[in-house]
Structures are given as structure tokens and as C-alpha cells.
Amino acid sequence: MVELIKIISKTFDSNCYVIQDKKIALIDTGSGLSSDIVEQISTRVDINTIDMIINTHGHADHCGGNGHFSRFNIKCLAHKNDVAEMESGRFYGTSSMFGRNIPIRVDVALQGGDKIDLGGTVLEVIHTPGHTPGSICLYERDAGFLVSGDTLFSGGNFGRTDIGGNELEMVSSLEILSNLDFDLLLPGHTNVVTNGQKFAKMAFRYAKEFLDED
Numbered sequence: 001m002v003e004l005i006k007i008i009s010k011t012f013d014s015n016c017y018v019i020q021d022k023k024i025a026l027i028d029t030g031s032g033l034s035s036d037i038v039e040q041i042s043t044r045v046d047i048n049t050i051d052m053i054i055n056t057h058g059h060a061d062h063c064g065g066n067g068h069f070s071r072f073n074i075k076c077l078a079h080k081n082d083v084a085e086m087e088s089g090r091f092y093g094t095s096s097m098f099g100r101n102i103p104i105r106v107d108v109a110l111q112g113g114d115k116i117d118l119g120g121t122v123l124e125v126i127h128t129p130g131h132t133p134g135s136i137c138l139y140e141r142d143a144g145f146l147v148s149g150d151t152l153f154s155g156g157n158f159g160r161t162d163i164g165g166n167e168l169e170m171v172s173s174l175e176i177l178s179n180l181d182f183d184l185l186l187p188g189h190t191n192v193v194t195n196g197q198k199f200a201k202m203a204f205r206y207a208k209e210f211l212d213e214d
Contacts, residue, residue, distance in 0.1 A: 002121050002143070005044050006192055007037065014062040014188045017147060018044065022119025023051040026074070027138065027147055028188065029065030032102070038068050050074050054116070054123075055104075056149025056188060057135040058082030059163070060091040066104045077116070079127060080109035082134025085164070092132055092164030110136065123147075128177065130170025131159035137177065145184035146196055152177055154185060154193040156202025167211040174204040 005018035013030035016037060024045060030037050041047060047069065055063040055078040063086055066076055078086060085092050089103040112127030116138070123138040128151040138147040146152075150159035151173055158174055161167045177200040185196030193199065 002118075004145075004186075005041075006186065007040050008191060009189065012061060013037075013065075014150075015186070015192075016041075016065075017186055018050075019118060019121055019123070020045060021121040023117075024049055025116065025118055025123070026050050026053045026069075028056055028062045028149070029053060029069065031061045032065035032067055035068050037065050047072050047074075051118075052077055052108075052116075054078070054110075054138065055082075055086070055106075056137070056147065057132040058086040058091055058104075059132065059150070060094040060097065062149070062188060063091070063104050064095075064102065067102055075107040076105060077108040077110055078106045079125075079134030079136045080111055081127075081129070082132055083109050085132075085134075094163060112136070126176065126180075128173035130161055130165050130167070130173045132164040133166075133169075135159075135165075135173070139180060139182065141181075143184075144182045145186060146177070146180065146182045146200075147186045148177070148188065150188040152185065152196075152200055152203050153187045154190045154199055156199045156206055157190075158203045158207055159188075161211070171204070171207045171212045174200065174207050178204040 003020040086104040114125040
């Protein structure tokens with residue numbers, strides 16, 4: 001039976017999620033400014049059994065913590081368009097914001113349309129550029145949930161576009177999400193909420209109004 005573990009950040013760090021099926025995926029790892037994420041996860045699951053880290057995008061507050069897991073030899077997956085920034089340690093300039101200029105090795109370069117099979121739970125990789133060129137969301141069609149990174153937040157909010165992003169791409173990405181059928185929204189920041197599709201439609205409407213001025 002699949003288990004979804006939610007680690008909701010109370011700081012500027014990202015939320016982190018563990019999806020435990022026959023395989024176990026850790027989605028995002030925070031900034032890495034402390035090793036608390038390792039301690040929090042280890043109380044719920046044996047870290048040695050985690051098969052992969054999936055980073056929703058290459059900002060330091062989402063992947064800077066990967067290094068705390070390096071001794072466990074967990075492979076890292078991220079979209080191909082963010083690999084260069086992650087492996088350089090630049091993180092689209094956010095390394096200086098979090099003091100984490102530590103390169104991240106990416107083992108598997110993802111692209112939109114890929115499917116990550118955890119043994120029953122299948123995460124569809126949806127390429128959603130706008131926050132960064134390689135931002136992704138992870139969609140579980142049957143279970144009806146979306147891990148949205150910093151593309152979509154609760155309340156109909158969406159990610160900023162001024163640190164490696166693009167306004168028009170954000171509008172297009174939110175339009176894609178607004179057409180998905182899902183209930184549970186697991187964002188990169190803020191709380192997990194239900195009625196996720198409603199918030200996706202709201203965010204697309206707001207983004208089209210405020211970003212797509214032409």
C-alpha cells in the first residue's frame with residue numbers, strides 16, 4: 001500500500017515529500033542549511049531503502065539538501081534543462097541566497113512525458129517551465145494528486161519568474177495544469193490542500209491576467 005509522507009517546511013526551505021511504494025522516492029530536499037531533513041525522514045522510513053531523489057527544479061531551496069543524502073548513494077533525477085545549473089552549483093543565482101554553492105550531481109535527466117514507476121504508483125513527469133526552464137510537476141493520474149514544485153501553490157498562487165524563469169512559459173504551464181484532473185495538491189511551499197484543480201484554474205486565470213498582458 002502506498003504511503004505519502006509530507007514534510008511541510010516552516011521556513012524558507014521547500015516542502016519535501018516521500019512516496020513509499022515498492023520503490024521509494026524522495027521529492028526535493030530543502031536548502032541543506034541543516035541536516036534536519038535527514039533526521040525527519042529517518043523517523044519515518046529507512047533512508048537506505050530510498051531509491052531516488054526527484055528534484056522539481058534547480059533552485060537551492062529545493063535541491064541544496066541533496067548532499068546530505070550522498071553517503072546513501074541515492075540516484076538523483078531532474079529535468080534536463082536544469083541539470084547544468086544544478087551541477088555547476090549556481091542554481092540560477094539562488095546559491096548566494098542560501099549560501100549553498102555546492103554542485104549537485106544529476107544521475108538521470110528527465111523530460112516531459114517520462115513516467116516514473118514506483119511499483120503501482122506512477123508519476124508522470126509534466127514539464128512546466130516558467131519558474132525555471134526545467135521545472136517539473138509530478139502527476140499521479142489514478143490517485144489524483146499533483147506534486148507541483150514552485151509552479152503552483154494553494155490559493156491559486158504561482159511561482160515567481162524572475163530567478164531563471166519566464167512569464168509566458170509560466171502562463172502556458174499553468175494552462176496545462178488547469179486541464180488536469182486531480183484533487184490533492186502537494187506544492188513546494190505552503191500547505192497541502194484538496195480541490196487542487198480549482199486552484200490550478202485560479203492560478204492560470206491570475207497568471208493570464210497579470211503576466212500575459214499582450
